[in-house]
Amino acid sequence: MNPPERTAASSAYANYVLAILFVAYVFNFVDRQIISILLEPIKKDLQVSDSAMGFLTGPAFAIFYATLGIPIARLGDLWIRRTIIAIGLALWSGMTAVSGLAQNFTQMALARVGVGVGEAALSPPAHSLISDYFPAEKRATALGIYSMGIHIGILFGVVAGGWLEEFWGWRLAFLVVGLPGVALALIVRFTVREPERGATERKPLPSGPAPKVAEVIRFLASKRSFRHLSLGIGLTAFAGYAFATWAPTFLRRIHGMEGGELGTKYGLALGVGGAIGSVLAGVIADRLGRKDKRWWMWVPAIACAGPLPFTMFFFFHPDPNWAIAFSFPGLAIAAMYQGPVFATVQNLAPVQMRAVAAGVLMFVTNIIGLGLGPQAVGWLNDFVFHEHGSEAIRHSMVTVAVIMGFWSMVHFILAARALPGDLAEAEES
Numbered sequence: 001m002n003p004p005e006r007t008a009a010s011s012a013y014a015n016y017v018l019a020i021l022f023v024a025y026v027f028n029f030v031d032r033q034i035i036s037i038l039l040e041p042i043k044k045d046l047q048v049s050d051s052a053m054g055f056l057t058g059p060a061f062a063i064f065y066a067t068l069g070i071p072i073a074r075l076g077d078l079w080i081r082r083t084i085i086a087i088g089l090a091l092w093s094g095m096t097a098v099s100g101l102a103q104n105f106t107q108m109a110l111a112r113v114g115v116g117v118g119e120a121a122l123s124p125p126a127h128s129l130i131s132d133y134f135p136a137e138k139r140a141t142a143l144g145i146y147s148m149g150i151h152i153g154i155l156f157g158v159v160a161g162g163w164l165e166e167f168w169g170w171r172l173a174f175l176v177v178g179l180p181g182v183a184l185a186l187i188v189r190f191t192v193r194e195p196e197r198g199a200t201e202r203k204p205l206p207s208g209p210a211p212k213v214a215e216v217i218r219f220l221a222s223k224r225s226f227r228h229l230s231l232g233i234g235l236t237a238f239a240g241y242a243f244a245t246w247a248p249t250f251l252r253r254i255h256g257m258e259g260g261e262l263g264t265k266y267g268l269a270l271g272v273g274g275a276i277g278s279v280l281a282g283v284i285a286d287r288l289g290r291k292d293k294r295w296w297m298w299v300p301a302i303a304c305a306g307p308l309p310f311t312m313f314f315f316f317h318p319d320p321n322w323a324i325a326f327s328f329p330g331l332a333i334a335a336m337y338q339g340p341v342f343a344t345v346q347n348l349a350p351v352q353m354r355a356v357a358a359g360v361l362m363f364v365t366n367i368i369g370l371g372l373g374p375q376a377v378g379w380l381n382d383f384v385f386h387e388h389g390s391e392a393i394r395h396s397m398v399t400v401a402v403i404m405g406f407w408s409m410v411h412f413i414l415a416a417r418a419l420p421g422d423l424a425e426a427e428e429s
Contacts, residue, residue, distance in 0.1 A: 014133040017192055018142055021126045022149045024089055024188060027181045028119050029153025030160070031096040032061070034177055035112070036245045037161040037263050038170040040252050045170070046105050054378020057245050060109045062371035065116035066363045070213055073124030073359025077210035077352060081125035086189035088121020093181025100174030127358035131346045132195040137286060139346055140296065144282020144339025148275045151335060154244060155271020162248075162263015197351055216349070216356040223348060223425075224418035229297060230364040232411035233341050236304055237369020238376070239404035240334060243311075244270065245374040246397060253390045255320035265324050273328045277303070277335030285340035293423055296344045297416035300337035304409035307334040311401050315394055337412075344419070348426050376400055 035042070035057055043053050076084055095114030102108035126146065134142040157177065164173035211219075220226045248266055251257040257265075281299050288295035310330025317323040342358070349357035380396035388395060 013193075017133055018130060018145060020188060020192055021085075021130065022146050024085060024122060024184060025126070025146055025149025026153040026156065027089065027093065027184055028122055029150050030157040030177050031092055031115060031153075031181065032119060032157075033154045033244060034096075034157040034161040034173060035099075037158040037248045037267075038165055038173060039245070039249050041165060041170045042108070046102075046108065048105050050378040050381040051375075051383075052105060052378075054245075054375040056105070056109055056112060058241070058373065058375035058378075059371050060112045061116040062366045062369075063116075064113050065120050066366040066371065068117055068120040069124055069362045069366070070356065070359040072121050073355045073357075073362075074210075074213050076125035076128055076355035076359075080194050081129050081355070082188055082192040082194055084121050084125050085192075086185045088118045089188060090118075090182050090185040091121075092116075092118025093178050093185070094118075096178030096181070097175045099178070100171040123362055124355045124359035127342055127346060128355040129192075129195065131351075131354055132197055136343075136347050137290065140285040140289065140339050140343035141279075141282040143342040143346070144279050144285075147282075147335075147338035147342065148278040150338070151271045151274025151278055153271075154274065155267045158248060158263045158267035158270070160263070162267070163260040165263075166259030210352040211356075213356055216353045217360060219353065220345075220349070220357060220360055223422045225297070225415045225422040226345065226348060228411045228415035228418065229300075229341055229344060230361055231368075232297075232300060232304070232408045232415060233337060233361070234364045234368030235404050235408035235411065236300070236337055237365045238373040239401050239408070240373070241370050242373035242377045242400045242404075243397065246377045246393060247314075250315075250393050250397060251320055251324075253393055255323075257320055265321070269324045269328050270331055273331030274335040277332035278338060280332070281336035282339035282343070284336075285343070289340075293420055294416040296340045297412045297419055299340050301409045301412035301416070303333055303336040304412065305405045307331070308401065308405050312398070315398050315401075348422060350426075373400070 039053050039057070042056075043050070072084065072088070092115045095111050095118060098114065099108060099111040102111055127143065130142050130146060131139060160177060161170075161173045164170075164176055220230075247270070248262055251262055251266060281303070285296050285299045288299075307330035310327055310333075314323045314327035314330070317326065342361070345357050345361050346354055377393070377396045377400060380399065381392045385392035385395040
């Protein structure tokens with residue numbers, strides 16, 4: 001007996017869902033990264049160290065964001081994904097607004113924990129939804145567009161945060177960017193339809209309940225390509241979050257830039273450059289991947305070491321305007337890893353594992369990248385390069401960029417070697 005046919009949504013509605021999830025991801029990163037432009041005034045107001053601010057932007061957020069991502073992803077394989085996203089969106093938006101009311105470091109840390117808990121509900125269910133709206137040969141492009149939300153979110157976060165802080169202070173900045181997310185949560189809940197799972201697949205779906213988390217982890221760990229790509233994306237995120245978090249403080253301390261000017265110039269470079277790279281990576285990986293699937297990993301490998309010449313120019317050029325301008329190509333190249341990596345994991349994992357598979361990937365990415373990257377720069381500033389005074393931040397950021405750039409590239413190259421065999425096994429299963 002033939003299995004019942006699965007019907008995919010129209011391309012217009014699939015694009016609408018992708019657009020809504022993209023906007024949700026923009027809000028996600030506005031609320032997550034606005035703190036980077038506000039680090040210096042928050043530090044002065046709360047009277048804490050660089051290490052403490054590194055903890056606030058790294059572990060305080062990442063531990064809860066990453067660890068809760070897996071059980072929420074498991075729920076995403078069992079329950080209604082759009083509802084999970086809507087609840088998380090309302091929670092993290094509200095907690096962002098609450099951050100503006102914090103009167104001491106402990107209150108701020110607890111608010112950031114709340115943001116992390118809410119944001120854990122977005123990407124694993126979103127990856128799974130996108131995979132049910134777009135077939136395998138279009139997923140890198142679709143997930144690249146979704147990932148563009150990171151960079152547009154950072155752009156709006158630092159530009160808006162810079163100007164709001166300059167005219168009304170850092171507290172109002174949190175309130176203004178947090179509250180609109182509650183309205184978006186209602187749009188997600190009432191306009192996004194839950195698709196049939198596996199609607200874009202061309203093979204029969206397995207019967208029975210979704211596998212348990214431990215089964216998914218064992219399955220992914222058995223894939224050599226997944227082991228290397230997860231380490232590769234974690235180390236890439238280490239450098240990326242370290243840069244995105246501390247670059248505004250670098251520009252304040254080294255070049256004396258402030259508020260609105262800093263947010264506008266840096267935000268445009270990071271946001272526009274990253275958005276271009278994110279979409280371009282998905283298109284390139286989908287196109288070249290039709291001939292050789294290893295391009296799904298070679299593109300991220302290029303994104304690791306490729307930006308370094310431009311990044312070094314940013315760190316050492318004496319004119320901040322030229323430094324930001326010449327960092328633009330590097331920021332575009334640096335963003336060319338998310339879409340191909342996310343799509344590869346969705347293609348490796350069976351339909352019933354996809355949300356948890358995304359959750360496992362996000363766990364590794366954020367424990368290594370978000371949990372350690374910003375904290376590492378703060379720690380290096382305070383304990384390794386502190387004798388260099390204001391120059392300490394330059395030495396810290398260069399150290400992180402160079403080590404992580406080459407180290408992550410090695411893992412993506414090794415992932416590319418193993419990928420064809422692992423994909424063949426996935427097709428047969």
